[in-house]
Amino acid sequence: MRNLLTLLTGMLFGTGIAISGMINPAKVLNFFDVAGAWDPSLAFVMGGAVVVAFIGFRIVLRRTRPVFEPTFKVPSNRAPDARLLIGSGVFGIGWGIAGFCPGGALPALGTGNLDVILFVAALIVGMVFTRMITSH
Amino acid sequence: METTFTPFASLAGGAMIGLAAVLLMLLRGRILGATGILSGALRPSDPQDWTWRVLMLTGMLCGPWIYFAAVGTLPAIDVPVSTGPLLLGGVLVGIGVTLGNGCTSGHGVCGLARLSPRSMSATVTFMIATGLTVYVLRHMLGV
Numbered sequence: 001m002r003n004l005l006t007l008l009t010g011m012l013f014g015t016g017i018a019i020s021g022m023i024n025p026a027k028v029l030n031f032f033d034v035a036g037a038w039d040p041s042l043a044f045v046m047g048g049a050v051v052v053a054f055i056g057f058r059i060v061l062r063r064t065r066p067v068f069e070p071t072f073k074v075p076s077n078r079a080p081d082a083r084l085l086i087g088s089g090v091f092g093i094g095w096g097i098a099g100f101c102p103g104g105a106l107p108a109l110g111t112g113n114l115d116v117i118l119f120v121a122a123l124i125v126g127m128v129f130t131r132m133i134t135s136h
Numbered sequence: 137m138e139t140t141f142t143p144f145a146s147l148a149g150g151a152m153i154g155l156a157a158v159l160l161m162l163l164r165g166r167i168l169g170a171t172g173i174l175s176g177a178l179r180p181s182d183p184q185d186w187t188w189r190v191l192m193l194t195g196m197l198c199g200p201w202i203y204f205a206a207v208g209t210l211p212a213i214d215v216p217v218s219t220g221p222l223l224l225g226g227v228l229v230g231i232g233v234t235l236g237n238g239c240t241s242g243h244g245v246c247g248l249a250r251l252s253p254r255s256m257s258a259t260v261t262f263m264i265a266t267g268l269t270v271y272v273l274r275h276m277l278g279v
Contacts, residue, residue: 005163006188010195011202013156013168013241018203018211020149026214027139032270039139041146046244048150049157053249056158066165073165074250075237080257087236088243088258090228092265096273098217098225102170102233103153103241108213110197115215119226126230127175134235 002068014107020045023108025099032096094126137216157246164188169242170196171233221279236262 021027021041031042066072095101100108100119108116157168166188177189204210215222233239236258238247243262247255273279 002163003187003191005159006191007195009156009159009163009168010192011198012152012159012195013192014196014199015202016149016152016156016199017196018149018199019152020146021139021142021211022146022149023200023211024139024213026137026212026216029216029270030137030139032267033274034267035271035275037138039141041139041142044143044146045150045153046248048147049154049245050248052151052154053157053245056154057161057246057249060158060162063162066161067163069163069165071165072161074161074167075252075254078252078254080254084236084254084258085261087232087234088261089232089265091232091236091239092262092267093269094225094228094230094232095262096225096266096269097221098229099215100225101229101240102174103239106170106174106193107196107199110200111210111213113213113215115219115222116213118219119215119222122223122226123230124174124178126227126232127171127234128178128230129227130231130234131175131179 005068013103014110016049017104017107020048022104025104028101028104029096029099137214139214153241153245154249157241157249160192167242167246168192169238169246171237171239172242175234232262 017023022045027039027041030037030039098119105116105120109120160166160168173189173192177193180186200210238258243255243258248259
């Protein structure tokens with residue numbers, strides 16, 4: 001039951017990404033192209049997701065523990081630092097070039113689209129490379 | 137490439153994304169961040185920690201096919217860049233989300249919903265960087 005519900009949660013996320021249009025890099029990039037082919041859809045996705053999560057987290061985190069685990073693993077570090085801001089800046093440049101973020105690309109990978117496979121391969125290379133550099 | 141503004145589908149899809157984040161917190165006590173889930177799945181530590189990540193990833197991959205079952209077509213995936221920029225973008229996203237400990241789902245959805253100052257500054261930074269990059273590429277370099 002625990003694993004089935006976790007799988008269904010992943011399906012809900014992936015289906016939400018597909019329905020929202022955020023699976024489509026052209027649509028994502030057009031949100032940022034205010035001076036050109038502007039498509040404000042991404043703001044509606046973020047708005048809907050944040051409002052539901054804001055309310056839901058407040059209800060869920062009143063519990064003493066999650067349903068299937070002993071503790072909530074919520075980051076306790078709340079202060080921004082240089083590494084966070086540099087990383088987020090680099091992420092934004094990459095997102096602006098390719099149009100995929102990880103949450104959009106992973107559900108898209110399910111279609112077997114070759115461009116998505118290439119993007120996710122490059123994404124993993126970037127992740128593994130950075131982890132190797134920073135762990136030394 | 138023009139795309140159609142879809143306020144209702146985007147709001148509904150967004151609400152599903154938010155609900156998935158709430159469910160993962162309720163069931164497993166975890167933040168739903170695509171970066172963290174993928175990163176942890178690539179580095180198996182204990183089997184218990186690995187399993188939920190692989191289940192989430194498997195579920196995500198099914199998303200377009202659930203859409204297909206409901207609508208009759210796969211969702212549009214139009215990649216408006218050639219292979220070189222696509223790969224460069226992928227590597228930069230991989231570096232950035234690893235240094236920044238998260239992306240649009242972890243910082244942008246879960247972090248904002250938790251009112252985390254860290255996630256808010258990350259989200260503002262990557263949204264501005266993405267907007268500037270798109271502006272420079274499309275309107276200054278004419279790509």
